[in-house]
Amino acid sequence: INAAYIMGEFEGEIGGFFYSGNAGIRYVETKNDLIGSGIIDGEAAPFVTENDYSHTLPSFNMSVELTDDLILRTAYSKGLVRPNLRAQTPSGTISSGINSVKIEHPKSDVEPYTSDSYDLSLEWYNREGSAISIGLFQKEITNLFGTRNICPVGQESSYGGLISDLEEIPQPDGGFICQESGSYTLPESGETVDNREVNIKQFYNIDDTIDVTGYEIAIQQKLDFLPYPWNGFGGVFNYTHVKTDEGPDAPPMTRIAPESYNLIGYYENDGFSIRFAWNWQDEKLLSAGGGEPNFLGSDARYQTAGGRLDLSASYKLNKNLSFNL
Numbered sequence: 001i002n003a004a005y006i007m008g009e010f011e012g013e014i015g016g017f018f019y020s021g022n023a024g025i026r027y028v029e030t031k032n033d034l035i036g037s038g039i040i041d042g043e044a045a046p047f048v049t050e051n052d053y054s055h056t057l058p059s060f061n062m063s064v065e066l067t068d069d070l071i072l073r074t075a076y077s078k079g080l081v082r083p084n085l086r087a088q089t090p091s092g093t094i095s096s097g098i099n100s101v102k103i104e105h106p107k108s109d110v111e112p113y114t115s116d117s118y119d120l121s122l123e124w125y126n127r128e129g130s131a132i133s134i135g136l137f138q139k140e141i142t143n144l145f146g147t148r149n150i151c152p153v154g155q156e157s158s159y160g161g162l163i164s165d166l167e168e169i170p171q172p173d174g175g176f177i178c179q180e181s182g183s184y185t186l187p188e189s190g191e192t193v194d195n196r197e198v199n200i201k202q203f204y205n206i207d208d209t210i211d212v213t214g215y216e217i218a219i220q221q222k223l224d225f226l227p228y229p230w231n232g233f234g235g236v237f238n239y240t241h242v243k244t245d246e247g248p249d250a251p252p253m254t255r256i257a258p259e260s261y262n263l264i265g266y267y268e269n270d271g272f273s274i275r276f277a278w279n280w281q282d283e284k285l286l287s288a289g290g291g292e293p294n295f296l297g298s299d300a301r302y303q304t305a306g307g308r309l310d311l312s313a314s315y316k317l318n319k320n321l322s323f324n325l
Contacts, residue, residue: 026056105203208247221235256284272314273313
């Protein structure tokens with residue numbers, strides 16, 4: 001991976017409002033040599049798949065001080081997520097039986113998926129150590145990883161020519177039968193079968209875009225204006241709402257809860273500290289299902305809505321001894 005970036009900071013005043021921020025651009029070049037093994041003329045042989053790509057990733061951040069304690073912030077950035085290298089197998093697999101052939105293409109051609117992120121927030125620092133804020137965000141995600149069944153009709157390959165019951169094969173997979181165009185003789189028994197079913201799985205980057213939009217509200221208040229001993233109390237609350245909009249060919253987003261919130265209450269005084277935290281998430285999709293069966297099954301899996309309560313406490317007796325729970 002070769003990377004270079006340039007960034008500049010700026011500040012000024014317009015219409016009586018002070019603003020500051022930074023803007024930059026990063027160029028990232030990735031070169032992959034994925035080495036696998038295959039069969040050439042009946043002999044095992046290594047082969048190398050080259051998968052090189054480059055990305056230009058701009059970013060922009062700016063804050064505007066509307067008043068001494070009210071700040072408007074905005075940001076834009078472009079990011080990428082590379083495929084897991086350990087999953088990018090450069091070798092395909094073929095398993096053959098009397099009635100069917102199962103083929104899995106190499107995974108080494110999959111490239112990163114990218115996102116354009118937009119953020120806007122308004123923050124009110126109403127007191128020392130306290131703040132109230134609301135934020136809006138949007139992410140446009142493209143080139144997500146996907147799998148589909150294909151049937152390259154009329155193409156000759158190591159598994160012979162192919163025919164299908166449809167003139168046009170829908171993408172991604174679904175609704176068609178792919179078969180060998182001729183006969184196959186089993187080497188062990190000499191038995192001949194016609195038009196075996198062929199399952200060909202291809203790994204690719206999906207063209208559709210997924211939009212993730214939402215808002216978040218955060219309140220943090222330190223109640224140190226109260227008389228002793230109540231001045232040690234404080235609390236934090238934040239709430240997030242997320243909506244995803246997938247294109248017709250895009251996979252559903254997983255591990256995103258439509259709603260979540262955190263409620264924290266604490267007391268800190270005279271060396272004593274105690275904190276309660278209640279974290280709650282709405283039901284969320286863990287796995288979209290429809291893949292190969294495994295020990296968890298092939299159906300979609302969800303995590304039900306629920307919360308978790310955590311407690312932490314400590315007491316500092318002196319500079320050398322403290323107790324934690």
